[in-house]
Amino acid sequence: MNILGLISRNFRRDPATYRYPERHVPATRFRGIVRNDTAKCIACGICDHVCVSGAIVVVGHDDHCDWSYDPGRCTFCGRCVDLCPGEALSQDGDRAPTYARSGDLAQGEQITYPACPECGLPARPYNERLLMIAHDDISPEFRERIKLCERCRRRRSQTVLTKGLGGAADTERNADGA
Amino acid sequence: MTVGRALFQLLVFPGLLYAVPVAWLMLWMERKLTARLQGRIGPPFYQPFFDFVKLLAKRPLPRPPLQALAMSALPVLAVAGTLGALALLPVFPHSGGFTGDLVLLVALLEIPPLCAVLAGFVSRSIYGELGATREAVLSIAYSLPFLAALVALAAAANSLSLSVISQQAMWQVRLPALLALALCLPVKLRVNPFSVANAEQEIYAGATTEFEGPRLALWELAHGLEWVALTGLWAVLAFPAANAAWPLRAVVFVAISLALVLVLAAVAAATARLKLAQAARVYWLWGSALGVLAMVVAVVWP
Amino acid sequence: MRLIDSLVRTSRRRSPWLFHLNAGSCNGCDIELVACLTPRYDVEQLGIRLEGSPRHADIIVVSGPVTRTTRAALETVYAQVPDPKVVVALGSCPASCNVFAGSPTVEGPLDRILPVDVYVPGCPPRPDAIIAGIAEAIALLAEGGHA
Ligand code: SF4
Ligand code: SF4
Ligand code: SF4
Numbered sequence: 331m332n333i334l335g336l337i338s339r340n341f342r343r344d345p346a347t348y349r350y351p352e353r354h355v356p357a358t359r360f361r362g363i364v365r366n367d368t369a370k371c372i373a374c375g376i377c378d379h380v381c382v383s384g385a386i387v388v389v390g391h392d393d394h395c396d397w398s399y400d401p402g403r404c405t406f407c408g409r410c411v412d413l414c415p416g417e418a419l420s421q422d423g424d425r426a427p428t429y430a431r432s433g434d435l436a437q438g439e440q441i442t443y444p445a446c447p448e449c450g451l452p453a454r455p456y457n458e459r460l461l462m463i464a465h466d467d468i469s470p471e472f473r474e475r476i477k478l479c480e481r482c483r484r485r486r487s488q489t490v491l492t493k494g495l496g497g498a499a500d501t502e503r504n505a506d507g508a
Numbered sequence: 509m510t511v512g513r514a515l516f517q518l519l520v521f522p523g524l525l526y527a528v529p530v531a532w533l534m535l536w537m538e539r540k541l542t543a544r545l546q547g548r549i550g551p552p553f554y555q556p557f558f559d560f561v562k563l564l565a566k567r568p569l570p571r572p573p574l575q576a577l578a579m580s581a582l583p584v585l586a587v588a589g590t591l592g593a594l595a596l597l598p599v600f601p602h603s604g605g606f607t608g609d610l611v612l613l614v615a616l617l618e619i620p621p622l623c624a625v626l627a628g629f630v631s632r633s634i635y636g637e638l639g640a641t642r643e644a645v646l647s648i649a650y651s652l653p654f655l656a657a658l659v660a661l662a663a664a665a666n667s668l669s670l671s672v673i674s675q676q677a678m679w680q681v682r683l684p685a686l687l688a689l690a691l692c693l694p695v696k697l698r699v700n701p702f703s704v705a706n707a708e709q710e711i712y713a714g715a716t717t718e719f720e721g722p723r724l725a726l727w728e729l730a731h732g733l734e735w736v737a738l739t740g741l742w743a744v745l746a747f748p749a750a751n752a753a754w755p756l757r758a759v760v761f762v763a764i765s766l767a768l769v770l771v772l773a774a775v776a777a778a779t780a781r782l783k784l785a786q787a788a789r790v791y792w793l794w795g796s797a798l799g800v801l802a803m804v805v806a807v808v809w810p
Numbered sequence: 811m812r813l814i815d816s817l818v819r820t821s822r823r824r825s826p827w828l829f830h831l832n833a834g835s836c837n838g839c840d841i842e843l844v845a846c847l848t849p850r851y852d853v854e855q856l857g858i859r860l861e862g863s864p865r866h867a868d869i870i871v872v873s874g875p876v877t878r879t880t881r882a883a884l885e886t887v888y889a890q891v892p893d894p895k896v897v898v899a900l901g902s903c904p905a906s907c908n909v910f911a912g913s914p915t916v917e918g919p920l921d922r923i924l925p926v927d928v929y930v931p932g933c934p935p936r937p938d939a940i941i942a943g944i945a946e947a948i949a950l951l952a953e954g955g956h957a
């Protein structure tokens with residue numbers, strides 16, 4: 331008669347219930363809705379690429395990038411957070427509020443590209459960590475170059491290259507391009 | 509029994525005015541105790557009352573006229589039948605009653621199950637029909653011990669009047685008869701382990717699956733009243749003291765009824781649902797054994 | 811009349827009965843909903859009951875992205891619930907079809923088929939999120955739902 335012991339023990343004890351609205355605090359690594367720290371985001375689009383349910387959409391433009399996220403589509407798997415190279419993404423430690431219309435919780439962020447120090451046009455953002463992964467030895471010259479916009483960077487590389495080769499091609503090419 | 513007295517018993521005690529609040533109280537006690545035995549908080553005190561009001565305030569769904577009529581009439585009949593049965597309970601011994609009210613009581617107590625069976629078939633849902641079939645099978649099974657116990661009591665008191673029976677049946681008969689009646693209570697009230705007729709989560713709500721809003725409210729009320737009537741019947745038969753003062757009798761009547769609710773709820777919480785065949789066998793075998801024992805004692809005892 | 815009105819309102823708030831419909835969910839949300847009935851969360855403290863029959867229900871709780879086979883059932887069940895009623899969408903699936911979006915067998919999201927009143931975010935939502943969602947639904951129900 332195990333059940334008798336069980337129910338009499340339940341009866342003697344206080345109920346195990348949380349009295350509404352008292353509630354259970356989520357575990358420390360609870361995966362809530364995703365937040366983007368735009369200052370760290372480098373608009374690489376990896377989060378969009380790995381998101382199984384298409385909750386994150388990253389669309390690049392000339393001078394900025396639109397990052398949008400709909401928690402109503404998210405499976406809260408955390409893949410985007412794990413794989414974000416800029417560590418820009420994080421997840422709330424608690425549940426999101428309920429909402430009344432589909433898409434009410436959606437967030438849109440804009441990541442503006444920094445200006446190229448040479449020409450002033452938008453340059454793709456980068457971050458230190460990604461750089462360290464790609465190159466373990468970074469010369470100051472290289473660090474300079476990484477901040478440039480694509481066009482200026484190409485030109486800079488060209489200059490370096492041609493200088494090394496003797497300098498003749500440089501004038502020729504520049505005359506062509508200009 | 510004078511008309512005034514009959515009206516009092518029907519409308520005040522142990523009828524309408526007493527029975528309806530106590531029905532809600534018993535429904536709550538049953539749910540609350542079950543919850544507590546399972547380590548939960550359970551519903552607040554006023555729960556069955558608000559359930560009832562809410563259901564009354566829901567808009568009934570459109571139905572074909574005849575079905576709508578049947579589906580409204582059946583729960584009303586069940587409520588009325590149970591109230592009638594309540595009015596016959598001889599809580600106060602010399603409060604009247606008449607020879608043969610035992611027969612009327614048995615008939616009235618059979619109305620709610622009968623209505624439930626009909627309701628299940630009228631609703632034309634397979635779950636309703638399944639529930640109705642089970643209800644019918646079970647009512648055949650429990651009727652034998654239930655009736656045998658009452659017949660034994662009547663034979664022992666040599667009367668068909670409830671108040672005489674409750675006073676004069678001897679304890680040798682009364683004991684097995686009360687046991688047989690107690691055995692019949694869970695199945696008549698459709699609680700575990702004999703809840704196969706409305707098997708929650710299995711066939712949804714059995715016979716009342718298709719009932720909505722006010723019609724369901726009446727079924728809930730009928731169910732609550734059945735609790736009051738059946739525990740009341742048992743209480744009346746278990747407390748014969750003829751010369752107790754009327755307030756004492758009333759208090760003891762209520763106390764025994766409520767205690768019985770607690771016992772039934774505890775049993776329900778401690779057991780699992782038996783299958784239809786198993787439940788029927790319990791009644792055919794053990795129930796009948798008790799009933800027959802009571803009957804034999806009633807006839808053979810000098 | 812005022813008294814009866816407020817009594818009805820209170821009773822709707824105190825006695826919401828749920829009907830749960832699985833419209834092709836992965837079972838995650840369904841398990842969490844059942845978790846609400848466990849001693850830990852015990853929604854019966856709010857008067858909530860999980861009913862087996864839509865005829866008895868006030869709140870329809872839908873989980874899953876609404877597959878082609880469940881769509882008809884969903885519409886039938888919705889019609890079977892007597893007014894006033896409220897629809898709660900459980901998890902990301904009914905809100906957007908979640909990972910099932912674009913599947914040829916999915917006809918969701920839910921708001922294409924039924925008017926949805928409350929969305930509970932999560933995949934699956936935590937039981938306390940579900941209870942919060944139902945509490946929201948109860949408030950709507952007391953005001954007469956979207957009948
Ligand atoms: S940096 Fe992170 S958040 Fe920004 S686009 Fe890349 S993966 Fe997404
Ligand atoms: S947590 Fe998973 S589903 Fe949600 S946005 Fe990130 S990758 Fe997509
Ligand atoms: S929201 Fe998530 S847990 Fe719920 S049914 Fe959809 S996939 Fe399953």
